[in-house]
Amino acid sequence: VNLHPSSVIYPQLPTALSREEGLAFGSILQTHMPFLTHVTRCPVVPVVLLCAVRVDMAEDCRMLICDQWLQLTFVDTEELLCLIEDALLLRFSIQSALDREVLDLFEVDCDDDVPCDAGDAQADLESQTRRAPARLRRAVQGLPGKQLKGYDLTRRALTFWHRKAEFSWQTLMPNEYAAFRGGDTAEAPLAAGAGSWLHFGSISEESVKPESSLVSDHLTVAYS
Structure with missing residues (x-):
């Protein structure tokens, strides 16, 4: 996939x-080759x-794997925990x-109306983070009482950005990705809700062996 020459960013590449930073795009234009547009x-x-x-998170709080294809490795564990705490609050508040x-848009007087309850999603996230650090567990448990609204939500989101x-x-x-997951493949499907995206302790570098057929030559892994 290529960046379309008409993009305002194209003349600035590769700097x-x-x-x-990365590139976000709105669509792919297919001509003689695929081009990213609205970048x-x-x-x-x-x-x-x-x-x-x-988002899979390692137990040492240094590594994330996002959507099974993007690995992020952080230098400071405290920094990553702060980011996760903010993301939990923002995603819960936005959702x-x-x-x-x-609900306001479709609210009608009907006997079939079912109230929206985020309790199941909250319980799902709590079950996933039992092995997590205490501060992360507290962040999960305190989500309902810290919900952001209006200007506070906008300001917090911009600060996070x-x-x-x-x-x-x-x-x-x-x-x-399967190598980082190791033998931990038996897992319940993701539940609906603002917290079900986080999977703590589901990945580890310990299961990634250089001689494994799952590991390609380009993969970078820290070995002790």
Whole structure:
């Protein structure tokens, strides 16, 4: 996939992006080759933490794998925990705000109406984070009481968008993601809700062996 020459970012390549940035695109234009269109720069970490369907987190709180293909490795565990705490709160608040708007939009007097209950999603996330650090468990348990609304939500989201973090990244093939998962493949499907995206302790570098057929030559792994 290529960046279309008509893009305003195209003349700036390859220096258009900082090491913390990536490209978001609106669609792919297929001509004699595929081109990205409606492209804009965006910070990698805030975008994946707010938008990824699934985020696997290692028990040492240094590594994330987002949507099974993007691996992020952080230098500072405290920094990553702060980012996860903020992402939990923001995703919960944004989802709650969207739910309220949908309910208001379709609200009618009907005996078949079923109240919206996020309890199942909350319980699902809590079950996933039992092995997590205490501060992460507290962040999960305190979500309902800390829900952001209106200006507070907007301000917090913008602050999160501009957060900087020291990290390295690499893309993974499906077999490489399977190597990081190791034997931990028996897992319940993701539940609906603002917290079901986070899977703590589901990946580890300990199961990634250089002689494994699942590991390709380009994969970077820290060995002790």
